[in-house]
Amino acid sequence: MKLKILSLAILLGLFGCKESAPPEIDTNTASIGELSAYIETNCRGDFRMHVRCMNAIDSKRKKSLAEGRAQKGSLGNVRSEAELFGK
Structure with a gap:
Protein backbone atom coordinates (compact mmCIF):
# COMPACT_ATOMS: atom_id res chain seq x y z
CA MET A 1 0.00 0.00 0.00
CA LYS A 2 2.77 2.46 0.94
CA LEU A 3 4.65 1.56 -2.22
CA LYS A 4 1.60 2.43 -4.37
CA ILE A 5 1.17 5.80 -2.65
CA LEU A 6 4.88 6.55 -2.97
CA SER A 7 4.97 5.66 -6.66
CA LEU A 8 1.81 7.72 -7.29
CA ALA A 9 3.38 10.72 -5.55
CA ILE A 10 6.54 10.36 -7.65
CA LEU A 11 4.54 10.14 -10.88
CA LEU A 12 2.47 13.21 -9.98
CA GLY A 13 5.64 15.07 -9.09
CA LEU A 14 7.23 14.26 -12.42
CA PHE A 15 4.29 14.66 -14.77
CA GLY A 16 1.47 16.38 -12.92
CA CYS A 17 3.07 19.68 -12.03
CA LYS A 18 3.40 21.31 -15.41
CA GLU A 19 2.75 25.02 -15.68
CA SER A 20 -0.78 25.70 -16.84
CA ASP A 58 0.12 42.81 -29.55
CA SER A 59 1.50 45.28 -27.00
CA LYS A 60 5.03 44.88 -28.39
CA ARG A 61 3.73 45.52 -31.92
CA LYS A 62 1.84 48.65 -30.86
CA LYS A 63 4.80 50.04 -28.88
CA SER A 64 7.19 49.35 -31.76
CA LEU A 65 4.88 51.14 -34.19
CA ALA A 66 4.50 54.10 -31.81
CA GLU A 67 8.27 54.28 -31.34
CA GLY A 68 8.78 54.23 -35.10
CA ARG A 69 6.20 56.98 -35.61
CA ALA A 70 7.91 59.13 -32.98
CA GLN A 71 11.23 59.15 -34.84
CA LYS A 72 12.13 62.29 -36.72
CA GLY A 73 11.07 62.21 -40.37
CA SER A 74 8.49 59.47 -39.91
CA LEU A 75 5.21 59.73 -41.82
CA GLY A 76 3.49 58.88 -38.55
CA ASN A 77 4.40 62.35 -37.30
CA VAL A 78 2.39 63.91 -40.07
CA ARG A 79 -0.75 61.76 -39.93
CA SER A 80 -2.21 59.24 -37.53
CA GLU A 81 -2.69 55.56 -38.34
CA ALA A 82 -6.45 56.18 -38.68
CA GLU A 83 -5.84 58.92 -41.23
CA LEU A 84 -3.34 56.83 -43.19
CA PHE A 85 -5.46 53.68 -43.35
CA GLY A 86 -8.97 55.10 -43.03
CA LYS A 87 -9.79 53.37 -39.75
Whole structure:
Protein backbone atom coordinates (compact mmCIF):
# COMPACT_ATOMS: atom_id res chain seq x y z
CA MET A 1 0.00 0.00 0.00
CA LYS A 2 2.77 2.46 0.94
CA LEU A 3 4.65 1.56 -2.22
CA LYS A 4 1.60 2.43 -4.37
CA ILE A 5 1.17 5.80 -2.65
CA LEU A 6 4.88 6.55 -2.97
CA SER A 7 4.97 5.66 -6.66
CA LEU A 8 1.81 7.72 -7.29
CA ALA A 9 3.38 10.72 -5.55
CA ILE A 10 6.54 10.36 -7.65
CA LEU A 11 4.54 10.14 -10.88
CA LEU A 12 2.47 13.21 -9.98
CA GLY A 13 5.64 15.07 -9.09
CA LEU A 14 7.23 14.26 -12.42
CA PHE A 15 4.29 14.66 -14.77
CA GLY A 16 1.47 16.38 -12.92
CA CYS A 17 3.07 19.68 -12.03
CA LYS A 18 3.40 21.31 -15.41
CA GLU A 19 2.75 25.02 -15.68
CA SER A 20 -0.78 25.70 -16.84
CA ALA A 21 -0.08 29.22 -18.11
CA PRO A 22 2.79 31.62 -18.71
CA PRO A 23 3.43 34.12 -15.90
CA GLU A 24 1.63 37.43 -15.90
CA ILE A 25 3.23 40.59 -17.28
CA ASP A 26 2.04 44.19 -17.10
CA THR A 27 2.00 45.03 -20.80
CA ASN A 28 1.23 48.70 -20.12
CA THR A 29 4.44 49.42 -18.23
CA ALA A 30 6.78 46.87 -19.83
CA SER A 31 9.32 48.14 -22.36
CA ILE A 32 9.75 46.68 -25.83
CA GLY A 33 12.87 44.84 -24.65
CA GLU A 34 11.04 43.36 -21.66
CA LEU A 35 8.17 42.25 -23.88
CA SER A 36 10.61 40.68 -26.35
CA ALA A 37 12.34 38.76 -23.55
CA TYR A 38 8.97 37.64 -22.12
CA ILE A 39 7.80 36.39 -25.51
CA GLU A 40 11.11 34.63 -26.17
CA THR A 41 11.11 32.76 -22.85
CA ASN A 42 7.42 32.13 -22.14
CA CYS A 43 5.56 31.96 -25.43
CA ARG A 44 6.88 28.77 -26.96
CA GLY A 45 5.16 25.49 -27.77
CA ASP A 46 1.76 25.07 -26.14
CA PHE A 47 1.69 28.63 -24.81
CA ARG A 48 2.20 30.32 -28.20
CA MET A 49 -1.52 31.11 -28.55
CA HIS A 50 -2.21 31.76 -24.84
CA VAL A 51 -4.05 35.02 -24.05
CA ARG A 52 -1.12 36.45 -22.07
CA CYS A 53 1.27 35.74 -24.93
CA MET A 54 -1.09 37.21 -27.50
CA ASN A 55 -1.46 40.35 -25.35
CA ALA A 56 2.32 40.66 -25.00
CA ILE A 57 2.82 40.24 -28.76
CA ASP A 58 0.12 42.81 -29.55
CA SER A 59 1.50 45.28 -27.00
CA LYS A 60 5.03 44.88 -28.39
CA ARG A 61 3.73 45.52 -31.92
CA LYS A 62 1.84 48.65 -30.86
CA LYS A 63 4.80 50.04 -28.88
CA SER A 64 7.19 49.35 -31.76
CA LEU A 65 4.88 51.14 -34.19
CA ALA A 66 4.50 54.10 -31.81
CA GLU A 67 8.27 54.28 -31.34
CA GLY A 68 8.78 54.23 -35.10
CA ARG A 69 6.20 56.98 -35.61
CA ALA A 70 7.91 59.13 -32.98
CA GLN A 71 11.23 59.15 -34.84
CA LYS A 72 12.13 62.29 -36.72
CA GLY A 73 11.07 62.21 -40.37
CA SER A 74 8.49 59.47 -39.91
CA LEU A 75 5.21 59.73 -41.82
CA GLY A 76 3.49 58.88 -38.55
CA ASN A 77 4.40 62.35 -37.30
CA VAL A 78 2.39 63.91 -40.07
CA ARG A 79 -0.75 61.76 -39.93
CA SER A 80 -2.21 59.24 -37.53
CA GLU A 81 -2.69 55.56 -38.34
CA ALA A 82 -6.45 56.18 -38.68
CA GLU A 83 -5.84 58.92 -41.23
CA LEU A 84 -3.34 56.83 -43.19
CA PHE A 85 -5.46 53.68 -43.35
CA GLY A 86 -8.97 55.10 -43.03
CA LYS A 87 -9.79 53.37 -39.75
